[in-house]
Amino acid sequence: MNSQRHRLGRGAVVALIAALVVACEREPSIAEITIGAEDFAFALPDTIVGGLVQFDLVNDGQEDHHAQFLRLNDGVSRAQFDSLFAVVMEAVPTEGDVAFLRLFEIATVAGGPAVISAGGRTDVAMELAAGEYILLCFIPSPDGVPHLAKGMTRWLTVTAPTDAAPEPPVAAGRVDMVDFAFTELPAMDSGRVVLEVTNSGAEPHEMAVLRLEGAPLEQVLQMLTEPPASGGAPPPGPPPFRFMGGLQAIMPGQRAWVTLDLPPGDYALICFIPSPANDGQPHAALGMVRAFTIS
Numbered sequence: 001m002n003s004q005r006h007r008l009g010r011g012a013v014v015a016l017i018a019a020l021v022v023a024c025e026r027e028p029s030i031a032e033i034t035i036g037a038e039d040f041a042f043a044l045p046d047t048i049v050g051g052l053v054q055f056d057l058v059n060d061g062q063e064d065h066h067a068q069f070l071r072l073n074d075g076v077s078r079a080q081f082d083s084l085f086a087v088v089m090e091a092v093p094t095e096g097d098v099a100f101l102r103l104f105e106i107a108t109v110a111g112g113p114a115v116i117s118a119g120g121r122t123d124v125a126m127e128l129a130a131g132e133y134i135l136l137c138f139i140p141s142p143d144g145v146p147h148l149a150k151g152m153t154r155w156l157t158v159t160a161p162t163d164a165a166p167e168p169p170v171a172a173g174r175v176d177m178v179d180f181a182f183t184e185l186p187a188m189d190s191g192r193v194v195l196e197v198t199n200s201g202a203e204p205h206e207m208a209v210l211r212l213e214g215a216p217l218e219q220v221l222q223m224l225t226e227p228p229a230s231g232g233a234p235p236p237g238p239p240p241f242r243f244m245g246g247l248q249a250i251m252p253g254q255r256a257w258v259t260l261d262l263p264p265g266d267y268a269l270i271c272f273i274p275s276p277a278n279d280g281q282p283h284a285a286l287g288m289v290r291a292f293t294i295s
């Protein structure tokens, strides 16, 4: 009687495995693209297939890097973007970061992996519509010059997907970004965790993940949002914080999935996007900071 049951069981297992094999063959998986970041260039394919794509930013440089995706609005050419970009770059030294907002007249932010320190890696999955994209690194060098002015820009053509859409990643929780706060941050353990990040605000928002290393959050925020006056050198020694990845700016209504791999410590989520409605102040100065601890 036992052996009869075993025989039936085995048959059922074989059928189940066969069904799983068929299911696996049919289930489309999320394409994975590695973005290499060096001082000061991006390395990635010139053309990729759009839809849901995971981007893994690997920082092989000595400085911090991120990859802000901008999608050219329909009908805008690369040449048109290049000429506006040149005008903006001339305005930045006098107007500051708020000059970059002019790029949004002809292009739209579309996420990307957020700032990661040298030697680190951060992964973001997001849905990309077909179109012309440019990747930009806005991070300034110690000399105050943003990396995009040192050549850290890269064009990317995204084609329309032809295969069935893969299922979105399974997230452990959601972080919603509003004007000007991070809400709904789930409790997290150390190690790999996937978060769904949404923008329910009226302005673009980003989620940079900062690890505190020896200074309180208030002091670090001051260092990041109020750089020393012109000619002022950064304080000596390593900075008392480390960037751990996250998500670059997305538009209202957009979402993405961020994979974090955080050891125990004190952290903060921060948005540095300047607000046109608030004199160009960074969202962090308007309260868009959320401290959390990984135990």
Ligand SMILES: [Cu+2]
Residues within 6 Å of the ligand: 180, 204, 205, 206, 271, 272, 273, 283, 288
């Ligand atoms: Cu924001």
